[in-house]
Amino acid sequence: LLDTYCMASGERINNEKSSIFFSKGCPVQLKESIKQNLHVQNESLSERYLGMPTDVGHSKNGTFKYLRDRVWEKIK
Template sequence: MLRKEEELGNIREIAVCRDAPQISHLFFADDSIVFCRATVDEGRRVLRVLEEYEAKSGQQLNKEKTSLFFSKNTKSEVQDQVKQIFGAQVIQHHEKYLGLPPLVGKGKRKAFNRIKDQVGRKIAGWKGRLLSSAGREILIMAVA
């Protein structure tokens, strides 16, 4: 349904960085991330797709877990209007999604050092020295 709206030109895809392919959505298990322009019209179209999905599938969007994120260039009036359409809260830069920061920006080392430290502590706590080199490699891949 989202692709159909894209093809009709009702929802425009975005590129998350220069030279990246354009995307409109990502699905992971029971989570969905939908990307679109921050306009009232596109917000209504996305909401209409979600409502149609609810009606056809019998599944419901959990409004309490629904979050919005806007670029710093989005005017506050537009943010307020889109927020009102979805009835959702706006997430900030410092919050996390699935344990990762939703935005990394230029500070990639700072953003991911915490994860690197956590993995290092887990591996050190697991008697990793008793494993063979291949065993340690598998352990690292499984934890990371």
């Protein structure tokens, strides 16, 4: 699927910069198999991507409060 995307878009995936995130219940053996197949070894979830939080969860109000406050300051 990723190869098809690359061929269609002309973009390339940088495996050195790529990372993958698994849920808590994912078995270790499955994680390793997926990382090996995708050629991605970095297993992490950064706090932000393109300036936005990556893990929003249930509390969207608290997660985006900083954004609302920043916009409100500019409006005032």
